[in-house]
Amino acid sequence: DTAVSQTPKYLVTQMGNDKSIKCEQNLGHDTMYWYKQDSKKFLKIMFSYNNKELIINETVPNRFSPKSPDKAHLNLHINSLELGDSAVYFCASSPTTDYEAPYNEQFFGPGTRLTVL
């Protein structure tokens, strides 16, 4: 059983195109995330949704727009792709953002490698 799945696994596209990456989790978690891993392996948070509500929106170009149709899905749409968008994008989920929780383990998807030509 796949806990956090992403599609596609690889995405190669031309500059200027619009593309989407899909993420689904079957863990019943309330919170989902998008992270970007650059060519030097550095990982940084982009967005976070809790029960379909945006709670983290880092300094990311407006060309990136997350969409959460329900709490099991968090998709990432990218407009007017640029060369610098080439990276691996990871989706993750965690049980809750309950303030009382001692921690919230995040479960990661396999990643989507985006290559912009």
Next chain:
Amino acid sequence: GNSVTQMEGPVTLSEEAFLTINCTYTATGYPSLFWYVQYPGEGLQLLLKATKADDKGSNKGFEATYRKETTSFHLEKGSVQVSDSAVYFCALLHMDTGRRALTFGSGTRLQVQP
């Protein structure tokens, strides 16, 4: 703000050697600390975690102890195997701000030679 600093790699070891990957953090309060591993071509997997000072996380022969006095969470393994070759990420999760996103270190690549 929160930050995590890891030793730069790659770290190259022979099989059965002792491993230490250093990790220090900057954060107010009491963050939770994690080590994640990324095998070639795969996503991130949680390796171990610690949620309070002096906790020791352990898994698959790896250990790390949450040291608040030195703000460190160094990863150790007594005898590495070729199959341990991967990139290791130290990360923290800070609860006080209501922000639940992980702050990662830059990753350390481990290469274990037969």
